[in-house]
Amino acid sequence: MTDPKQNHTLTLPLSEKDRLQLQCGDVVSLSGTVYTARDAAHKRLTELLAAGKPLPLPLKDAAIYYCGPTPTLAGEVIGSCGPTTSARMDDYAPRLMAEGVTVMIGKGKRSAEVYKAMQTYKCVYLAAIGGAGALYKSCVRACRCVAFADLGCEAIYELQVENMQLLVAADARGNTYLQ
Amino acid sequence: MSHFTKHLKADSLVEPLAAAIQNALKNVEPQADRLVASASERETNAAAKWALEQIVENNRIARCSGAFACQDCGQAVLFVTLGQDLHVEGSLTKALNEAVALGYRDARKSVADPITRLNTGTNTPAVIHYDLTEGDALTVTYLSKGAGSENMSRLYMLTPSKGEQGIIDSAVDCMRQAGANPCPPVLLGIGVGGTMETCALLAKKALTRETGTPAVRDDLRQLEQKILAAVNALHIGAQGFGGDTTALSVAIEAAPTHIGMLPVAVNMQCHSVRHCTCTF
Numbered sequence: 001m002t003d004p005k006q007n008h009t010l011t012l013p014l015s016e017k018d019r020l021q022l023q024c025g026d027v028v029s030l031s032g033t034v035y036t037a038r039d040a041a042h043k044r045l046t047e048l049l050a051a052g053k054p055l056p057l058p059l060k061d062a063a064i065y066y067c068g069p070t071p072t073l074a075g076e077v078i079g080s081c082g083p084t085t086s087a088r089m090d091d092y093a094p095r096l097m098a099e100g101v102t103v104m105i106g107k108g109k110r111s112a113e114v115y116k117a118m119q120t121y122k123c124v125y126l127a128a129i130g131g132a133g134a135l136y137k138s139c140v141r142a143c144r145c146v147a148f149a150d151l152g153c154e155a156i157y158e159l160q161v162e163n164m165q166l167l168v169a170a171d172a173r174g175n176t177y178l179q
Numbered sequence: 180m181s182h183f184t185k186h187l188k189a190d191s192l193v194e195p196l197a198a199a200i201q202n203a204l205k206n207v208e209p210q211a212d213r214l215v216a217s218a219s220e221r222e223t224n225a226a227a228k229w230a231l232e233q234i235v236e237n238n239r240i241a242r243c244s245g246a247f248a249c250q251d252c253g254q255a256v257l258f259v260t261l262g263q264d265l266h267v268e269g270s271l272t273k274a275l276n277e278a279v280a281l282g283y284r285d286a287r288k289s290v291a292d293p294i295t296r297l298n299t300g301t302n303t304p305a306v307i308h309y310d311l312t313e314g315d316a317l318t319v320t321y322l323s324k325g326a327g328s329e330n331m332s333r334l335y336m337l338t339p340s341k342g343e344q345g346i347i348d349s350a351v352d353c354m355r356q357a358g359a360n361p362c363p364p365v366l367l368g369i370g371v372g373g374t375m376e377t378c379a380l381l382a383k384k385a386l387t388r389e390t391g392t393p394a395v396r397d398d399l400r401q402l403e404q405k406i407l408a409a410v411n412a413l414h415i416g417a418q419g420f421g422g423d424t425t426a427l428s429v430a431i432e433a434a435p436t437h438i439g440m441l442p443v444a445v446n447m448q449c450h451s452v453r454h455c456t457c458t459f
Contacts, residue, residue: 025226040296070247070287079287080247082237085327085360108359108419129233129418130327130362131451133250134241152298153250153287165233167226167420177226178359178419 009163013061014103019124024175026168028126034063034105034161038084040154041147042092049095056147057156059096063103068153069143070133078143078159080133083107086125090114097121105166109178119174127169127178139164182264185315189269192319192459193278200255200282200321203455207238207248210390211366211427211452218364218417218424227422231364234417234450249451251325252286255279255305258322258387262314272307275319279305289326308380316458320387323453328365329446331357334379337441343402346371346443350406351413353445354426359419362449366390367406367429370444372436382446385430390452394431403429 005025010018012032022028035057037045048055066086070079086106093104094117102123107130110118118125128136139161147156170176212235219231241248257275261267283302291298306324333356335349350367357365370381393400406429416422427450436442 027229068250068287068289070250070252071285073285080241080250082250084251085330087360107362127418127420129230129237130359131249131449132233132237134244134246134248135233135237137246138240138244152300153289167229167418 012063012103014063014124016122019102019122019172022124022168022171024168024171024177028166028168030126030164030166031162032063032160034065034103034159035146036065036067036069036081036157036159038066038068038154039088040151041156042089042096044148046092046095049099057158058100060100062101063105064096064101065128065159066104066106069157070153072143078137078140078157081136081140082131082133083128086110093117097123109176110170115170115174115176118170118172122172124168124172125170126166128164128166136164183266183315184264186266186268187317187459189267189271189274192317192457193274193281195459196275196278196319196321196457197281199455199457200279201285203321203453204247204252204282204286204323205245206242206453207450208390208452208454211450212238214391214427215364215450218427222417222423224416224420224422226420227417227424230417230420231424247286248453249325249449250287251327252283252289252302253323253325253453254290255283255302256322256324256383257305257307258310258320258384259307260310260312260316260318262316263311264313264315265317267317275307276303276305279303318456318458320456321454322383322387325449325451328361328449331361331447332382333445334375335443335445336375337443339439339441341441345441346402347406347409349443350429350445351409353447354410354413354415357447358415361447362451363415363419364417364424364427364450366427366448366450366452367410368446368448369406369429369431370433370446371431371442372434373442374436375442377434378436378442379444379446381432381434382444385432386446386448387454388430391428392430396433399431399433403431
């Protein structure tokens with residue numbers, strides 16, 4: 001695999017044009033709204049969709065960040081919030097892309113089904129650095145729980161991020177970067 | 180007449196151990212941090228170099244701002260060595276769990292029932308391995324063990340005929356299957372020998388060694404180096420972006436085993452090494 005090709009500074013939500021210009025290996029400085037969701041939240045969202053029930057957040061053009069942060073302490077915006085392993089959400093991701101999710105942030109490679117759905121729905125997968133919880137904490141300007149508060153760290157949090165440095169791990173054309 | 184030469188109240192270890200745990204969670208082990216920094220200086224793959232630099236910066240931010248280095252504060256694994264001449268007043272196990280709960284008060288609680296998935300809310304029960312020894316000291320070694328790396332760990336029940344190459348091949352196989360998931364660059368704790376469960380325990384124990392400390396036995400030390408080279412030859416690289424450094428170090432712990440067995444356990448550990456030892 002080769003050097004990072006280009007740097008992009010983008011604000012969410014990413015338009016289709018934004019997404020199509022991103023290539024594997026590019027670095028993105030991302031700002032705007034992302035929603036954290038991991039194993040338990042994905043299971044609940046999928047169950048709501050299957051039951052035809054309304055969702056607690058808008059998925060259209062949404063960016064999902066696979067993350068379960070440490071508790072927010074007094075005077076802080078958020079705890080440490082690095083990525084969790086994306087592959088555990090692979091069973092759920094294609095359905096969420098069908099519902100409008102266009103950006104996924106996590107770490108590690110995805111399944112063939114996920115990459116295929118990314119091409120169908122023109123989504124991008126951005127890699128955050130595993131273990132960089134304190135670094136990403138410093139990129140979050142606001143945080144509020146929007147769904148499933150009973151899940152604690154696994155709840156859905158709406159984050160306002162600023163200049164979060166991410167690598168394009170898979171682009172909308174089916175190219176993938178990760179070993 | 181009692182043979183106990185020393186007495187210790189179990190409660191007295193709660194606060195010091197909790198403080199040591201908190202400190203460990205915010206300060207990545209200096210040796211591991213230095214290995215990441217020197218890997219980033221040497222790295223020839225630009226994306227991997229960028230990733231390694233982010234890790235170094237992260238660890239610095241965590242240290243300076245008192246933030247948790249990684250949000251996965253892990254399960255608390257405790258290796259407890261109890262001197263048989265020490266009398267512990269009160270419940271040692273209860274005190275150890277209280278120390279973990281207190282140490283994790285501000286950290287992420289990541290322990291749940293395996294079936295119902297209901298979070299215990301306290302990051303307990305801790306995983307405790309007791310060992311009895313001579314003398315009257317109590318030492319507790321704490322290791323934070325996250326899921327990313329732990330999920331990529333494996334046990335290989337080899338036949339003796341596979342030999343050293345079999346051990347190397349097992350480590351390489353484990354890393355190849357793990358890919359980016361354990362947040363490379365990783366450390367490998369390798370257990371060789373014993374029985375199935377003691378082999379795995381040896382692998383975990385190997386991870387409590389100060390990172391980069393070689394095995395004492397010549398043959399094991401050389402095997403550590405061979406495994407490190409073989410794993411790095413996979414070029415999975417930092418975060419799976421490709422590159423020169425997939426593993427920072429390899430530590431092997433070995434014990435005698437059955438004449439018909441060669442168990443090998445590969446316990447993955449991520450670069451966010453958070454451990455400490457307290458003596459009471």
